[in-house]
Amino acid sequence: MNGHDMVLSRYEIRLSGLGGQGILTMGRLLGQALALHHDYYVTQTQSYGPEARGGASRADLVVSSEPISYPKTEYLDLLVALSQEAVGSYAHYLKPRGTLVVDTGLVRQTPSNVFLGLPFTALATDGLGVPQATNVVALGAVAWLLPFARPEAVRKSLKAALPDKIRAVNIKAFNLGYSEAKKRLGEPVAVPDPTAGGGDDERMELCNIMADD
Amino acid sequence: MSQVRKKRREAFLLGNEAVVEGALAAGCTFYAGYPITPSTEIMETMARRLPQLPDGVFLQMEDEIASMGAVIGASLAGRKAMTATSGPGFSLMQEQIGYAAMTETPLVLVDVMRGGASTGLPTSPGQGDVQQARWGSHGDHPILVLSAADVPECLEMTVTAFNFAEKYRTPVVLLLDEITAHTREKVSLPEPGDFEVFSRPVPTMPPEWYKPYEETLRGVPPMPPLGTGYRFHVTGLSHDLLGFPTSRPEEVAALVERQFRKIDRFFHDVQLVEHVMTEDAEALVIAYGCVARSARLAVRQAREAGVRAGLLVLKTLFPFPRSHVEKLLRSCRLAVVPELNVGQISREVKRVNEGYAAVRTINRVDGQIIAPAQILKEIA
Numbered sequence: 001m002n003g004h005d006m007v008l009s010r011y012e013i014r015l016s017g018l019g020g021q022g023i024l025t026m027g028r029l030l031g032q033a034l035a036l037h038h039d040y041y042v043t044q045t046q047s048y049g050p051e052a053r054g055g056a057s058r059a060d061l062v063v064s065s066e067p068i069s070y071p072k073t074e075y076l077d078l079l080v081a082l083s084q085e086a087v088g089s090y091a092h093y094l095k096p097r098g099t100l101v102v103d104t105g106l107v108r109q110t111p112s113n114v115f116l117g118l119p120f121t122a123l124a125t126d127g128l129g130v131p132q133a134t135n136v137v138a139l140g141a142v143a144w145l146l147p148f149a150r151p152e153a154v155r156k157s158l159k160a161a162l163p164d165k166i167r168a169v170n171i172k173a174f175n176l177g178y179s180e181a182k183k184r185l186g187e188p189v190a191v192p193d194p195t196a197g198g199g200d201d202e203r204m205e206l207c208n209i210m211a212d213d
Numbered sequence: 214m215s216q217v218r219k220k221r222r223e224a225f226l227l228g229n230e231a232v233v234e235g236a237l238a239a240g241c242t243f244y245a246g247y248p249i250t251p252s253t254e255i256m257e258t259m260a261r262r263l264p265q266l267p268d269g270v271f272l273q274m275e276d277e278i279a280s281m282g283a284v285i286g287a288s289l290a291g292r293k294a295m296t297a298t299s300g301p302g303f304s305l306m307q308e309q310i311g312y313a314a315m316t317e318t319p320l321v322l323v324d325v326m327r328g329g330a331s332t333g334l335p336t337s338p339g340q341g342d343v344q345q346a347r348w349g350s351h352g353d354h355p356i357l358v359l360s361a362a363d364v365p366e367c368l369e370m371t372v373t374a375f376n377f378a379e380k381y382r383t384p385v386v387l388l389l390d391e392i393t394a395h396t397r398e399k400v401s402l403p404e405p406g407d408f409e410v411f412s413r414p415v416p417t418m419p420p421e422w423y424k425p426y427e428e429t430l431r432g433v434p435p436m437p438p439l440g441t442g443y444r445f446h447v448t449g450l451s452h453d454l455l456g457f458p459t460s461r462p463e464e465v466a467a468l469v470e471r472q473f474r475k476i477d478r479f480f481h482d483v484q485l486v487e488h489v490m491t492e493d494a495e496a497l498v499i500a501y502g503c504v505a506r507s508a509r510l511a512v513r514q515a516r517e518a519g520v521r522a523g524l525l526v527l528k529t530l531f532p533f534p535r536s537h538v539e540k541l542l543r544s545c546r547l548a549v550v551p552e553l554n555v556g557q558i559s560r561e562v563k564r565v566n567e568g569y570a571a572v573r574t575i576n577r578v579d580g581q582i583i584a585p586a587q588i589l590k591e592i593a
Contacts, residue, residue, distance in 0.1 A: 028397065036224070041398075042399065043398050045392065070509070070510040071363070071398075
């Protein structure tokens with residue numbers, strides 16, 4: 001709890017990839033950090049196929065300073081895609097100024113050249129020798145990119161959620177993702193300021209959705 | 214209050230996990246079930262939590278039929294007992310829901326609704342079990358059906374479900390949907406004393422005077438745990454005051470009448486709704502479960518666009534909160550009922566409408582949630 005959180009109005013995040021990459025865990029950890037160690041309202045939902053591994057997998061988060069009515073995401077502010085399929089399926093849900101983050105080792109093609117990328121899987125495999133920590137490396141990068149997320153809060157949620165024997169390696173993975181992102185991805189993303197006259201954006205989106213129907 | 218308030222324990226929980234927190238806060242010590250998506254996390258969490266209690270019992274049964282049997286048995290022995298399932302399992306439990314209603318055995322059954330009939334869409338949401346929850350078991354029987362729309366409400370409504378079950382000696386069905394059950398949100402964990410907790414009335418007379426199905430002021434006869442010296446006979450057959458089978462018309466009629474009356478008389482207590490900006494509403498949305506959350510956003514957006522919109526969230530589905538709905542239908546020009554089925558609560562709304570308002574339905578049965586924009590389009 002603290003009084004210094006940025007004011008957010010429905011910031012929407014989607015973490016996506018393949019079953020087995022730890023997408024749902026990543027969503028839970030990020031949600032936990034934002035809900036329990038910040039003062040945000042968070043809804044985290046998920047979608048997965050019946051396969052245990054290899055199917056499409058995604059975790060969605062809505063983060064807001066106010067209570068959240070509709071729990072699912074509509075249009076994304078941030079999309080993290082750890083597979084080519086995920087980019088293909090979800091990139092068009094990004095808002096015009098939304099941010100796409102991909103695993104450059106696994107994603108060959110992006111819909112435009114406006115994206116941020118790090119080789120998360122390679123970083124986990126070569127840097128740490130633990131390919132299973134890919135999701136936590138990506139989580140580290142997300143923690144850098146989100147200006148309203150405090151890295152120590154995410155670390156706290158990581159420590160609370162993981163059993164002793166894999167805690168150290170995951171903290172290492174998180175720090176690696178965080179520092180690589182800081183080094184190579186530039187400044188944290190800009191977050192729309194709901195207090196700055198806005199509202200028009202939201203109304204415009206609304207029209208878009210209605211036009212779709 | 215000069216006292217420094219103790220920091221509350223908070224957790225980031227699934228709706229399913231919040232159900233377990235609610236059940237434990239209400240005094241549940243017995244769970245028997247058979248896992249099924251999307252209710253499985255209730256069973257998994259119970260399997261972890263119940264054995265930590267001094268008298269907690271967790272049983273994995275061979276199927277849903279046996280699960281209900283175990284829950285009824287545990288309740289007769291004095292436990293607060295529950296089970297959870299989804300559509301296919303709910304169908305298997307129907308027969309014994311009737312048995313619990315007939316024997317007036319308190320229990321809580323959570324049905325996390327998924328899409329489709331039969332095996333349908335196991336990992337997608339639906340709201341197709343609404344009428345089944347009311348009328349799935351044969352014969353005229355009273356039953357309470359509740360719902361919840363978000364994660365804190367899952368906790369709260371589970372406590373309410375146990376309280377109603379105990380207070381009225383009746384099975385209570387809590388209907389959730391895949392979205393509510395699988396959404397994670399912050400919940401403050403209940404401390405003892407946060408919720409008023411009811412337990413079934415027990416007899417105070419000497420055992421030899423006890424008549425198990427005797428009329429009382431509230432219509433709810435006291436219920437001793439089996440094995441405490443009070444002898445009673447339990448049967449699904451129509452029974453007399455002593456609990457033995459009877460087919461004498463006056464005794465049978467008296468039994469059925471009392472079973473309905475014990476709930477009918479307390480409609481004001483059991484019919485829970487939430488009003489959102491309904492005071493001056495012209496366009497009303499009536500919703501429950503995850504769809505109520507979409508409706509909440511749609512109504513807010515409609516208000517911003519200058520439409521006098523309002524939302525009535527149904528927390529009790531049956532007995533249908535007729536008085537609340539009727540009153541609003543009289544003052545509204547339009548009522549929209551969005552549901553993830555082909556129109557199950559809208560039937561009830563139309564039944565009580567009597568031509569006051571235009572009733573429109575939004576029905577979605579493709580395993581996807583109704584988006585706020587879809588509702589907005591109908592009311593704006």
